[in-house]
Amino acid sequence: MKLVPQDIEARFRRHAVRVTRQRAAIYAALVETTSHPSAEDLYRMVKRQQPMMSRNTVYYTLGVLRNAGLVREVNVGHDMARYDGNVRMHHHLICLGCGQIMDVMDDDLNQLQLSSGQARGFDVVGHRVEFHGYCVSCQQAERNVSPRRT
Amino acid sequence: MKLVPQDIEARFRRHAVRVTRQRAAIYAALVETTSHPSAEDLYRMVKRQQPMMSRNTVYYTLGVLRNAGLVREVNVGHDMARYDGNVRMHHHLICLGCGQIMDVMDDDLNQLQLSSGQARGFDVVGHRVEFHGYCVSCQQAERNVSPRRT
């Protein structure tokens, strides 16, 4: 989703986040991609436009934006954190081959609940669903590596 | 769940995992707790019985057991990996206060599926559901910190 600077400023102000050039660039890069980039990815993306950008600022800004509810952290495995500029409730489809993460918007999943017996007194405030599998390209790659005999 | 050495050996053999003293101790510690310990936790637990145990052996062994399908890795946030000796299909309830992870066994959750429209050609091989909230003790602690006026 392409954002104009005014959109970004409006969102920042709505969430009481001070607007700076660095923050706007980081947020724009995140919202304009569907690839759920890592902090390092974002650093490289933004550094092209702003060569003085520090890796540290990316981490700091992601922390600010996350606390403000403007971005979400997504975790796959225990390796580096990845970020999502889409904060509407949704879930993920993760490719075990290439690590690609795709969004899943599905009301039935959004409304999942735990039976009270299972909840054991927990005050449940949210949930996430992840589907794991292989994307179309990884399935094709796999077929090319080990072609079926005919 | 308390396991006798014979149980462990039988499981290892069934999964073609060579049996050693170190591996048996690590696996036993993991299966006998419900706390989803980290590698470091396991290292400390096992080191009490086997002071020569290396942290490295814990990581190596967890890798072997995971590849064999005897243990599962659970990730909460992007911090250290935590392990689960329960490999039957189940999901998790995670306390945002203390980090405690509890198992949820629920057939409805196990059978969740993605509509074909959402799957976009993915070959889905599994899924996980995480519920987030606050456990009973964290709710009580919170009430004690900010008591309600009557």
Added chain:
DNA sequence: TGCTATGTAGGAATCATTCCTGTCTAGTGA
């Protein structure tokens, strides 16, 4: 018993992330 593959220990290396410190900048009031 010797050979070979695999397991183990310990230390070094890696890498994402956080911490620390000094500098910069925007906003405010005089």
Added chain:
DNA sequence: TCACTAGACAGGAATGATTCCTACATAGCA
């Protein structure tokens, strides 16, 4: 316009979980 202050930024050092490397130990097999 100027000084003051809080927060933002850059850069480097530090941290900590994990992996890599190497040498030694052990189990299984000929």
